[in-house]
Amino acid sequence: MTAAPASYGVGIGWRPEIAGFVAGLPGLRFVEVVAESVRASGPMPPALADLRARDVTVVPHGVKLSLGGAEPVAADRVAHLAALAALFDAPLVSEHIAFVRAGGVEAGHLLPLPRTREAVDATVANVRRAQDGLPVPIALEPIAAVFDWPDDELDEADFITEILARSDALLLLDIANVYANARNRGGTPEALLDRLPLERVAYAHVAGGAENEGIYHDTHLDPVSPAVLDLVAALSARRRPPALLLERDGAYPAAEVLRAELDAIAAAAGYPAVT
Amino acid sequence: MNGDLASRQAALVAALVSGAPVPSGFDDRLVGVARRALLRKRADDVRRQWPMLAASFGPAWVSTFATWAETRESRGSLRDGWDLARSRAPLAAAAAAELREREALWAYDGASAPRRRGRVSAAVRMWWARR
Numbered sequence: 001m002t003a004a005p006a007s008y009g010v011g012i013g014w015r016p017e018i019a020g021f022v023a024g025l026p027g028l029r030f031v032e033v034v035a036e037s038v039r040a041s042g043p044m045p046p047a048l049a050d051l052r053a054r055d056v057t058v059v060p061h062g063v064k065l066s067l068g069g070a071e072p073v074a075a076d077r078v079a080h081l082a083a084l085a086a087l088f089d090a091p092l093v094s095e096h097i098a099f100v101r102a103g104g105v106e107a108g109h110l111l112p113l114p115r116t117r118e119a120v121d122a123t124v125a126n127v128r129r130a131q132d133g134l135p136v137p138i139a140l141e142p143i144a145a146v147f148d149w150p151d152d153e154l155d156e157a158d159f160i161t162e163i164l165a166r167s168d169a170l171l172l173l174d175i176a177n178v179y180a181n182a183r184n185r186g187g188t189p190e191a192l193l194d195r196l197p198l199e200r201v202a203y204a205h206v207a208g209g210a211e212n213e214g215i216y217h218d219t220h221l222d223p224v225s226p227a228v229l230d231l232v233a234a235l236s237a238r239r240r241p242p243a244l245l246l247e248r249d250g251a252y253p254a255a256e257v258l259r260a261e262l263d264a265i266a267a268a269a270g271y272p273a274v275t
Numbered sequence: 276m277n278g279d280l281a282s283r284q285a286a287l288v289a290a291l292v293s294g295a296p297v298p299s300g301f302d303d304r305l306v307g308v309a310r311r312a313l314l315r316k317r318a319d320d321v322r323r324q325w326p327m328l329a330a331s332f333g334p335a336w337v338s339t340f341a342t343w344a345e346t347r348e349s350r351g352s353l354r355d356g357w358d359l360a361r362s363r364a365p366l367a368a369a370a371a372a373e374l375r376e377r378e379a380l381w382a383y384d385g386a387s388a389p390r391r392r393g394r395v396s397a398a399v400r401m402w403w404a405r406r
Contacts, residue, residue, distance in 0.1 A: 070281035103285035105348050107292060108313050111284075118280050146309040150300030213308045250319070 008057060008203070008243035009271040010262055018248070019047040021255050025262070027274035030057035030203075032245055033084075035093070036064050040083035052088065059203075060084040062095040065130065067140070068113040069099040073126040078133040085136045092202055094139040094172045095130070097123060097163060114149035115159040120166070127167035139170035139202040144180035144209075144218040156181065157195035164200055171197065173241065174205035175231050176218050183216045189231050193238055203243035206232060206265050220249035224261050232268040244269055294346035314341040317349055325356035328374070331367035357383060375404035 011030040014022055022031060031051060038060070043049065048058060065077050085093050098110035113119040130138060142160050154162065164171055173196065182189035206229075208222035224246070232244065244265055248258070259275040266273045289295035290306060291313055297306045318340040322329035329336045343359050350358070360366060360374045379400035383389035392400065 070284055099284055102281065102288045105285070105288050105292060107288045108317055108349050111287065111291070114280070114283070116280075122280055146312065147302055147305035212312070215305070215308050217312055 010266045010274050011243060011245040012262065013245060013247045014048065015249065018252055021258060023047060023050060025274050027272060028056055030059065030243055032059045032061045035060040035062040035081050035084055038084060040080050040087055044087055057091060058088040059090050060088065060093045062093065064100055065095045066100045067095055067126045067130065068097055068119060068123045069102060070122050073129050075133065078130050082134050085134060090136060092137045092139055092170065093134060094141060096141045096143050097160065098143045110143045112143060112145035112148060115152040115154045115156065117153060120159065120162050123163050124166045127169055137170055139172040140164065141172035141174050141205065142177060144177035146215055157192055161197055164197060170202035171200040172203060172205065173201050175235060176205065176207040176209060176228050179228050179231050180209060180216045180218045190234055193235055198239040201241045203245055204235065204241040205245055205247050207247040220247050221251040224264065229264055229268045232265060236269040240269060292348045314344055317344055317355065320352040321356040324352045325360065325373060327369040328356055328360050331370040353389065358385065376401065379404040
């Protein structure tokens with residue numbers, strides 16, 4: 001397994017609401033699309049076709065596979081992700097180390113797993129099932145958790161490292177999630193960076209959040225904080241990811257504000273501005 | 276814990292989305308924080324599908340939706356908004372018009388996924404809905 005072949009620099013999560021803004025970024029080399037929001041049959045949406053024509057890489061990012069669920073991953077969801085990888089000629093796809101449904105009930109969000117051997121086994125089995133149906137490598141993203149399970153057997157670094165090693169998957173490292181978990185659990189985010197297999201990082205996510213009821217939430221609706229940018233720099237000093245991607249899912253600010261965020265991420269990582 | 280990941284995940288989801296008790300050992304306060312964050316996210320999703328319905332509640336939209344939704348698992352934002360709209364008659368004028376147009380275009384029995392009506396039927400119903 002090799003990491004992404006080239007340096008892509010700074011990208012942004014493509015969303016229909018900011019398609020015009022994204023199209024106007026002259027140095028853009030890659031975007032991510034939410035897999036469940038794009039049809040795999042028929043032609044790709046024109047805005048994404050235009051990006052592909054500019055040789056911008058499009059990475060399908062799944063949010064509903066539920067790889068950490070106790071039940072086997074749904075074959076049709078894997079097939080959809082595979083079809084999108086083919087449609088966009090993507091070098092890889094990504095999903096989360098999380099579960100989103102159980103017993104047929106949708107949670108509506110990414111939920112944390114117990115950090116147990118049993119959950120590692122279930123997740124690895126599902127990642128292997130997904131890999132069997134995918135034409136490209138998959139990168140796995142550890143999530144931000146508002147709460148933890150009561151019976152953890154492994155700490156976060158060991159839990160993530162074991163899943164990646166046993167499934168030979170890449171790591172999608174969400175720096176905002178690392179920040180959120182350290183802030184909510186106590187501890188320093190740099191300590192986690194020091195223990196993760198950074199050589200497996202395919203790309204990194206960067207996003208804003210906000211505190212609510214005493215807990216930091218990874219909202220993707222708020223500005224990227226200076227503390228998260230510092231952590232981007234701390235990660236890049238250890239081992240710079242081939243690509244970093246800004247996630248914004250709503251409450252979109254003015255174009256110049258988004259451009260400034262992209263520039264700040266590029267500066268923190270030492271990549272050229274894409275704006 | 277051995278071999279019961281499936282049932283434990285189901286119990287946690289039930290606590291988060293349909294008001295079931297928080298499984299033992301979890302931090303009640305933090306699971307409550309997550310439950311309310313999920314309800315805010317659902318309210319935002321329904322607001323996108325049903326903008327007039329949400330607007331008719333003004334700043335009380337999120338709390339109104341959350342109160343209604345906290346014991347109901349999501350059936351998707353289209354149906355959640357639909358069920359809430361039908362339960363809240365009489366609606367404000369713009370929200371009532373939004374509901375009438377949806378009812379004209381789609382057949383929804385409240386129990387299974389809405390089905391798009393035939394073109395002629397929809398056109399006639401839409402004409403009535405807009406009178």
